[in-house]
Amino acid sequence: MGFSDKYEIVCGVETHVEMLTKTKIFCGCSTEFGGEQNTHVCPVCLGLPGVLPVLNKEVVNLAIKAGLALNCEIADFSKFDRKNYYYPDLPKNYQTSQYDLPICKGGWLEINVNGQKKTIGITRAHMEEDAGKLVHSGETITTSHSSGVDYNRTGVPLLEIVSEPDMRSIDEVLAYLEELVQIIDYAGVSDCKMEQGSVRFDVNVSLRPLGSNQFGTRTETKNLNSFNSVRRCLEYEIERQADLLDEGGQIIQETRTWDEGKGITLSLRSKEEAHDYRYFPEPDLLPLVIDSEWIERIRKTLPELPSAKRERLQSIGLSEYDAKVITSWKPMADFFDKAWEEFKDAKILANWVTGDLSGLLNAKNSSFEESPITPQQLAGLLKLIQKGEISGKIAKSVIEEMYNTGKDAEVIVKEKGLVQISDEGELEKIIMEVISSNPKSVADYQAGKENAIGFLVGQVMKATKGQANPGVVNKLLREKLTDN
Amino acid sequence: MKISKKEVEHVTLLARLELTEEEVNQYTEQLNSILEYAEMLQKLDTDKVSPTAHAVQLFNVLRTDEVKNSLSQQEALSNAPEAEDGYFRVPRIV
Numbered sequence: 303m304g305f306s307d308k309y310e311i312v313c314g315v316e317t318h319v320e321m322l323t324k325t326k327i328f329c330g331c332s333t334e335f336g337g338e339q340n341t342h343v344c345p346v347c348l349g350l351p352g353v354l355p356v357l358n359k360e361v362v363n364l365a366i367k368a369g370l371a372l373n374c375e376i377a378d379f380s381k382f383d384r385k386n387y388y389y390p391d392l393p394k395n396y397q398t399s400q401y402d403l404p405i406c407k408g409g410w411l412e413i414n415v416n417g418q419k420k421t422i423g424i425t426r427a428h429m430e431e432d433a434g435k436l437v438h439s440g441e442t443i444t445t446s447h448s449s450g451v452d453y454n455r456t457g458v459p460l461l462e463i464v465s466e467p468d469m470r471s472i473d474e475v476l477a478y479l480e481e482l483v484q485i486i487d488y489a490g491v492s493d494c495k496m497e498q499g500s501v502r503f504d505v506n507v508s509l510r511p512l513g514s515n516q517f518g519t520r521t522e523t524k525n526l527n528s529f530n531s532v533r534r535c536l537e538y539e540i541e542r543q544a545d546l547l548d549e550g551g552q553i554i555q556e557t558r559t560w561d562e563g564k565g566i567t568l569s570l571r572s573k574e575e576a577h578d579y580r581y582f583p584e585p586d587l588l589p590l591v592i593d594s595e596w597i598e599r600i601r602k603t604l605p606e607l608p609s610a611k612r613e614r615l616q617s618i619g620l621s622e623y624d625a626k627v628i629t630s631w632k633p634m635a636d637f638f639d640k641a642w643e644e645f646k647d648a649k650i651l652a653n654w655v656t657g658d659l660s661g662l663l664n665a666k667n668s669s670f671e672e673s674p675i676t677p678q679q680l681a682g683l684l685k686l687i688q689k690g691e692i693s694g695k696i697a698k699s700v701i702e703e704m705y706n707t708g709k710d711a712e713v714i715v716k717e718k719g720l721v722q723i724s725d726e727g728e729l730e731k732i733i734m735e736v737i738s739s740n741p742k743s744v745a746d747y748q749a750g751k752e753n754a755i756g757f758l759v760g761q762v763m764k765a766t767k768g769q770a771n772p773g774v775v776n777k778l779l780r781e782k783l784t785d786n
Numbered sequence: 787m788k789i790s791k792k793e794v795e796h797v798t799l800l801a802r803l804e805l806t807e808e809e810v811n812q813y814t815e816q817l818n819s820i821l822e823y824a825e826m827l828q829k830l831d832t833d834k835v836s837p838t839a840h841a842v843q844l845f846n847v848l849r850t851d852e853v854k855n856s857l858s859q860q861e862a863l864s865n866a867p868e869a870e871d872g873y874f875r876v877p878r879i880v
């Protein structure tokens with residue numbers, strides 16, 4: 303019997319995003335990525351005795367912004383707590399976090415899996431500090447006799463976003479994560495650079511017999527740092543749990559770790575007793591009172607979010623698929639929007655943005671953010687095609703020239719004499735030459751072989767180096783061949 | 787008894803302390819007498835009092851997001867019992 307006839311998956315995810323601030327959450331050290339080890343540290347983030355943390359206002363602003371983007375209620379009163387545990391990446395032996403009074407509660411987002419819409423609940427989102435980075439001297443963590451610690455990341459502000467256990471398949475989990483990361487990226491709360499660890503996931507999963515409405519025992523796998531790791535980890539963990547249940551075994555509620563190289567999850571059971579965090583209110587920080595005026599001020603800074611953007615793009619003529627592709631990446635969506643202000647055929651524009659321009663930028667190792675071709679310049683190129691001044695084929699070479707020189711399409715077309723020949727007199731001469739040098743195709747066409755005309759059009763295009771207007775050539779050729 | 791010997795042993799472990807049997811007994815007794823004393827507070831009617839988040843009645847002490855000078859690597863490591871290649875060196879973790 304297959305897995306899906308037997309069990310249902312129940313999954314929830316805790317997502318940690320590094321917030322986009324210049325400084326750390328409780329001190330003025332820079333959050334810049336990649337500094338030399340232990341150079342973005344000060345007495346506060348090193349946890350030296352006698353220091354006092356002071357909350358960064360921008361962290362609160364971004365947390366409110368994320369909360370609003372995720373349809374959360376923003377708490378009018380919230381506070382920080384100490385989460386106590388010993389690990390050398392945490393110099394204070396506690397993490398400053400929020401326990402019972404988080405800044406955001408009760409939100410949701412909508413996912414779409416194979417055309418099926420579903421709302422996923424967001425339990426809460428709270429502010430906390432990141433930990434440092436451990437470097438192991440030996441081959442692996444277990445064989446090294448000592449570790450090095452870099453505290454540059456310690457105190458970088460994090461927002462932990464906790465979902466409800468609402469997801470019932472791996473596809474739903476991935477759809478939730480993609481939508482969540484997109485919202486956070488659009489809202490400008492985080493740069494969402496996965497490769498730099500700006501977003502990390504803890505995945506909770508359990509199985510239950512199909513049709514049951516009670517939750518099974520769950521496991522939590524911590525610190526996954528890509529969508530692909532989440533997918534592979536879930537595939538493994540679901541199968542592991544199903545095998546255990548099939549054999550009549552029991553799932554142990556525990557924290558597990560993902561081994562990327564081996565593609566397996568491993569128990570961290572030995573540490574379970576240490577997971578008694580003894581939370582208590584942080585006496586070094588004062589509570590936070592957020593009034594509606596503050597919330598409204600932040601609400602005004604919220605940009606158009608992905609779901610609204612997708613709807614708008616569909617309303618101006620894009621298919622659901624194209625709207626999804628364009629919005630999947632904010633810089634691309636921004637580029638599209640700016641170009642659309644000057645070129646209103648959304649479908650043609652989308653094809654060029656996701657096709658030729660995207661391909662060109664990729665090939666040149668560039669991006670929409672750094673594109674030397676501006677949205678206005680792309681619109682200018684498309685207008686030339688629309689007006690019949692150049693063919694689509696010529697446009698493909700023009701766009702490359704635009705990239706290399708930064709010049710407008712119009713200038714390149716003029717300088718290189720690429721203007722499409724639509725002048726019937728000029729085309730007639732060339733057509734007559736093609737007709738006289740290709741008697742066989744002419745005879746074929748006149749004998750009723752319709753597709754012979756394609757070859758003749760091709761010959762005219764070749765003779766004009768692609769500059770002839772294909773529509774006019776086609777029309778003139780037919781006229782000439784019928785006259786004869 | 788408010789707190790058992792077993793709980794004291796658990797807290798000892800969490801706090802990374804090593805206590806003798808005698809010390810565990812002694813602390814269990816002492817902690818119990820402290821907790822019993824503090825129990826007096828339970829007699830107060832707090833139905834209409836909201837929980838206190840902080841002893842000081844102040845809110846929203848915030849700073850602007852401006853980068854300040856950090857320590858140099860040398861300064862940062864100057865109190866470290868052991869350091870190597872710019873890292874704090876700590877004993878094997880697991």
Ligand SMILES: [Zn+2]
Nearest residue numbers: 329331344347
């Ligand atoms: Zn610092």
